[in-house]
Amino acid sequence: MSKITKAACIGGGVIGGAWAARFILGGIDVNMYDPHPEAERIVGEVMANAERAYAMLTMAPLPPKGKLTFSKSIEEAVQGADWIQESVPERLELKRGVITQIDASADPKALIGSSTSGLMPTDLQRDMKYPERMFVAHPYNPVYLLPLAELVGGQKTTRATLDDAKARLATIGMKGVIINKEIEAFVGDRLLEAVWREGLWLIKDDICDTETLDDVIRYSFGMRWAQMGMFETYRIAGGEAGMRHFIAQFGPCLSWPWTKLTDVVDLTEELVDKIANQSDAQSGAYGIRELERIRDENLVGIMQTLKGSNGGRGWGAGKLLAEFESHLWANAPKPEAKAGKDPLNLLEIKVNPSWVDYNNHMTEYRYTQCFADGSDALLRLIGVDMEYVADGHSYYTVESHVRLLDEAKLGDNLVVTMQILPSDGKKVHSFMWLRRASDGALLSTCEHLMLHVSSKEGKSVPPLPSVLEKLQPLIDAHAGLPLPEGAGRHVGQKRG
Template sequence: MSKIKKAACIGGGVIGGAWAARFLLGGIDVSIFDPHPDAERIVTEVVANAERAYGMLTMAPLPPRGKLTFCATLEEAVTGADWIQESVPERLDLKRGVLTKIDAAADPKALIGSSTSGLMPTELQRDMRHPERMFVAHPYNPVYLLPLAELVGGERTSPETLLLARERLAPIGMKGVILKKEIEAFVGDRLLEAFWREALWLIHDDICDTETLDDVIRYSFGMRWAQMGLFETYRIAGGEAGMRHFLAQFGPCLAWPWTKLTDVVDLDDALVDKIAAQSDAQSGAYGIRDLERIRDENLVGIMQALKAGDGGKGWGAGKILSEFETHLWSEGGGNGNGASLSVDTSAPLRLVDTRVNAAWVDYNGHMTEHRYLQVFGDTSDALLRLIGVDFAYVEAGHSYYTVETHIRHLGEAKLGQAIYATLQILSVDEKRVRFFSTIHDSKTDGIIATAEQLMLHVDASAGKSVVAPPEVMAKLAPIAQAHAKLTFPDGAGRSVGQKN
């Protein structure tokens, strides 16, 4: 799989900064050029929000964060980059001029993507010497969380460029969709523009206010769209007869004069004032950074839920997240910080380092019960990868299943608290592994919780326990032998309710 080695972001606003964050958290060095005096502050804030979001999004080991460099010139920024993302303001003359400069200064083999939300790539690449490597890579905000990029070529863009761009986006958790033809505003923004136009009319005509309109979206079809889009949703609405029945039943209403999609609302001062006042009242005391963080938390929750869809294989954006995590585990195999797993057997193995994020806490601000089990599960998964029971092993039909768990809650993990988990093997035979895990406070090493667990080696297709293969036992046995010399952990072997 082709990967981005170094990225350059020309323009560091909302979109350019979020592109930079996506690259950086994918382990890619990024150079930025933006003459705006606040560019460094803006990008730094966006990256901080992205890091916070990724802490909630995944326990998979991110690669070491890429190096961020702010450059004094465009030429300096693009030097050595193999992916260059242009995100300057949406003016044809400005974008065309910037892209032409990028083309002249960059390596001829570097891919050049534009974040334009509507300009035609043929127009943008007009003056370039190497137009075959220029294309539109239109993302959605926030770029570091939403995985889609519309890939659109111009008349002189080579088909290989679009295929290569799609391939290079996958390792950073993005899904590139290639449009068959170029068209103004592409696919997503054309749909949004139609939706936005009707929404403006509903506010203009005092049918509802901005909050009511947003409530209609987020409490109904917005949730359907998030996981199944438009056509598949309506296919279900057609029942067993499918889409053909739906179109026959609801197609005639398209001739009814319900919407004003061919009329353009006059955005005069009065309508602007009305929308602004309603929007301010709707958001209340929340500032822009507060809203961004709330948005990110909500998106993470939706994507996590979608990751569990289709029997755990993932659905929609959750499937992209699942594939991204599979890539991260296969590349890193680390402990949650991108570090390699410890194999120091003179002490319990330190296998997970993480932080209690906002999606993990209850109304008291403490980590909720099932998240303790998640951390212990991530710890046992780390042990399995250490002994060779990885994704390939599981896909081949064998694994270890947890058959018993006893958790003790001895302290409280709070929002933002850094924690780590250790694991000590208590006993091993050809089918079973018994171990004792402990969650610690990273600052004090104090014990927050413990779990004693028993795992059984199984043939998943046959649905029964089987003997573990010699190659697994060869990695597991030395750890078990070393841990047999350690002090038996306090709390191991206890029953529920047993007095101290």
């Protein structure tokens, strides 16, 4: 699969900075050009939020972080880049001029995407020497989390360019959707504009305030849209008779005077003040960076939930996240199982905001998750990877005992280590410790038992020779170690 090897971001505002974060966390070096005097601070703050979000989003091994370099000119920024993303303010002459400069300085084979929300790519590529490689790549904020990019070609854009862009975006966890025809505002913003226009009328006519309107969205169809969109949601609403029944039942209301979509609200100073004051009352207690972090935590939670839905196969953005994680695992360096008489260092974890309770202490089930992830790390070490599982073999946890000895807190860096207790390969019996990295404090222990199974046979069987070859030296190396304190305990047993 083709991939992005180096990117350039021209414009470092909300969208350009988030594009840079998406690239950098995907292991891609980025040259950034933005003449704003505080561009480095703004992009740095966006980058910090993105790293915080990714720490919550996935335990899959991200590639080594790309390097961010601020350039002094467009010409300098695009050197060596094979994906150039333009994200300057939404003015046709400005964007066209910047894209023409990019075209004149970049490698003729480099892809050039524009983050425009609605300008026509044909208008943007008018003065280019190599217009066939230019297209709209319209993302959604925050770009580093929301995976969609609308790919829209102009009259001179080749289909091969759009197909190539879609394939490259997949390697950084994004969903490129190719829009068949060039149209102002594309698809997403046309839908948003319709809801936004109706929302402005509802506020102007005092039907509700901004908070009530947002509550209507987020407590109802917003959640449906997050996982199924519009048409699949309405298909369900049609019951067993499906979409035809839904349209027959609700189609006539489209001719009723329910909406004002053909009327444009007059954004008078009075209406602007009303909306701004209501918005301040709704959200003014939070700073913009705090709102961004709250938004990111909520998006991570939704995506993680969707990843586990549909019998573990995922749905919507969660399915895309699972596929991206599979890509990360497949491209991560393969760990080597080195036998030694010290416990195995398996995992380093940071306690992120979604893991803590109202006291900022890590919730109980996250300790178990740390040990489960530690066991997964052992399995990867001995060759039980996605291919092994896909072939019908795996280890299943059959018993565990977790002790909570101290508190992990928000921001703590944690380390999981493991000693393998007497095992035969078909059975892997282990003891794990969870410690705080900063002071070595022991926070929790877990005694754990896994059995190797064949999903095809539906029973426990010995592991394949390739796995046993890596596992047996580890079992042998730990065979002479003393039994860890706490091994063999049961719930409620007195200490000492």
